[in-house]
Amino acid sequence: MSTTMSTAMNTVTSSLPSGAAPQLRLPSAPRLRWSACHSRWAAYALLVCLITASVALSVLIERSSGSGMTRLVHLFDIVALLTGAFLLYHVRARFRVEQQLVHQAGHDPLTGLAHRRSFEARLRSLPVRPHAVVLGTIDRFSRIVGGYGHGFGDRMIIGLTSRIRQAAEARGGEVYRLDGANFAILYQGRLDSPEFDAAISALRAEVGQPYVCEGHEVFTTLSLGAVCYPQDGAEPEILLRNADAALQAARQAGGDTLVHYSESLNAQAGLRLDLEAQLRRAVERQELELHYQPQQSLSDGGLIGFEALIRWRRGEELVSPAHFIPLAEESGLIVSIGEWVLEEVCRQLSQWQADSGRRLVVAVNISPRQFAAPGFLAHIEALLASTHIDPSSIELEITEGVMMENAESAIVLLQRLRALGLRLSIDDFGTGYSSLAYLSRFPIDKLKIDQSFVRNMGTVKQQSAIVQATIGLGHSLGMTVIAEGVETEAQRALLHSWQCDEIQGYHYSRPLPARAALNFLQGSVQLRAA
Incomplete structure (x- = not known):
């Protein structure tokens, strides 16, 4: 045994408790992920190989034998084509299912919008240039659900998020559904820019149009809280916390408004939490x-x-x-x-x-x-x-x-x-x-x-x-x-x-x-x- 290996073995043995037998931990082999994409290309390769082999075999037999053997080779060709087509069909089906699972893992099943985890991942990948992060909620949505039921509420969420998405994407925004009636929008640019003001005005005007479903005409408004990246936070957790503080301030103001984040909002939120804790004991x-x-x-x-x-x-x-x-x-x-x-x-x-x-x-x-x-x-x-x-x-x-x-x-x-x-x-x-x-x-x-x-x-x-x-x-x-x-x-x-x-x-x-x-x-x- 070499000096280096002996030294390593001594180090491992000395670090073990007394009486314990030394165990060697060998590095495990890397695991390969065989996806539907790999299967699809494998099926293509197999099909090409089968066709190439059958054509080559047909040519050889045609030159050396009669037509009877050639017919058998053609039959083999047909079987090979059917087998390859069958394999390709199932591989493509698996590929579609896998793509659907990937999409579902990153999107909300009700609205089809990307969900909270996707939003947080997007925030982590933002380049270091100004972005406006907006959190919003549909005002008094719980009253709508209480009056017309959860089914109506789901249909209304689908319709309103579609409007929100159209209005936001028309101004370069990216829309995410967080939970319930809450959503997030990511815009490029600063909060004090005319483009951001125009985008928010267009968003509120679109949502302010009456929503008609099942004979009911419902008017809705939005409470919005906005922060600026990276000025108001470079980490997703900080950005979301500050944006939520601005959103809560908008709700407390009666809704149908936009509140820009300021440091005083966190102080007010902390005071409210302290006041609530004291009130519980009052x-x-x-x-x-x-x-x-x-x-x-x-x-x-x-x-x-x-x-x-x-x-x-x-x-x-x-x-x-x-x-x-x-x-x-x-x-x-x-x-x-x-x-x-x-x-x-x-x-x-x-x-x-x-x-x-x-x-x-x-x-x-x-x-x-x-x-x-x-x-x-x-x-x-x-x-x-x-x-x-x-x-x-x-x-x-x-x-x-x-x-x-x-x-x-x-x-x-x-x-x-x-x-x-x-x-x-x-x-x-x-x-x-x-x-x-x-x-x-x-x-x-x-x-x-x-x-x-x-x-x-x-x-x-x-x-x-x-x-x-x-x-x-x-x-x-x-x-x-x-x-x-x-x-x-x-x-x-x-x-x-x-x-x-x-x-x-x-x-x-x-x-x-x-x-x-x-x-x-x-x-x-x-x-x-x-």
Whole structure:
């Protein structure tokens, strides 16, 4: 054995545990992949060899023998041709299947577009020159699927991605489907170029055209988030993370918009994640509390009830509902928070009625997700049974948009709530879309005029007309009408002259903590007694 081999063997043996027998690991032979392409060329070669051999044999036999042997050779030729054709047919079939499998491995089976892994591979191979990476989603697509079914949703995805592909490829873009209603587009060039602006405008215009299927006409919009390669990230993971941050900002802005990435978006996303984690612990840490804003009757000036408004006391800071309610709605925490609010209102009502001896009504806002939750009705039934609260003391405020999203099922649920004895009101009336035909079918007790109309009704003629028309509409349907956001005596006087029934706002009182609200209630009782 050579010195080099001995040294190598000693090194291997010394690295083994004591008592272990040395084992030699020989390099394995390279594996060859025999694909359909190789089989096809092998079949061609075999066929050529057979034909060449048969022709040569035929010539030799023709010269040395008679015609009988020649006929046998021709028969052999025919058999060889049939065998080669049969082999070639199956090789070509295998080749087609293999090509289909290769295509399916890199493409979405529903739309035929390249999928996420292909998109990430494309990002890794980008040359170092500016590219615009756009992530998009179809706004409110889950509502379409909920209304018309998954089959309709799949057909709509096929139709819309075809439009997106045509519009993007016409401007040099490459389209990929990521998942669900999410897609990605890769453009050459910078985000601040006129060509990119024109491409996005053409894309949004194409998608904005109504989609007609099975007799339904559906209008859609896009939320888009854009980053620039390599400025906003050279690695696919970083690019996708930043583009997704911009996309989420577009969705939070209400959709139908394009947001360009900036570093502040990641900071905002991090803050939202921290806020969500803290919000999940807020209920068990008893950091949530309710404030109660009094509501006044315009007929006698007396207190008629309160609206319960949630607050989050995080340490010494009182977090505004505008900051955490949208986050709770988006994350689904609003369902459990809404259940806590109803439980707390029932507990507080029992205490107030015991302390004051007076019956009053407390209004509670019901979020869209809470209204649509499967256990919403069962929770209220169980709560009324356990607390023995008079159901007419609780008023559920529901926005008109929630009712109109699925009007027929909303009517059924509202009727069941009304059958329990609960009072029902439409919150922020006038800010959404209501069908008067449906409005007359809703078992509603009260309309609440949104403060955006009340704020300028004394100076803007159109808003004054809307407020008066809403009051007249509510009365014609047998409903009580309340206006929120009343802050001045002039606004109160106008509403009184228009025969509005009730008001709520800073002019009468700010939202009060529970103890202060009890004092307000007791003062109102004493004033009425006097």
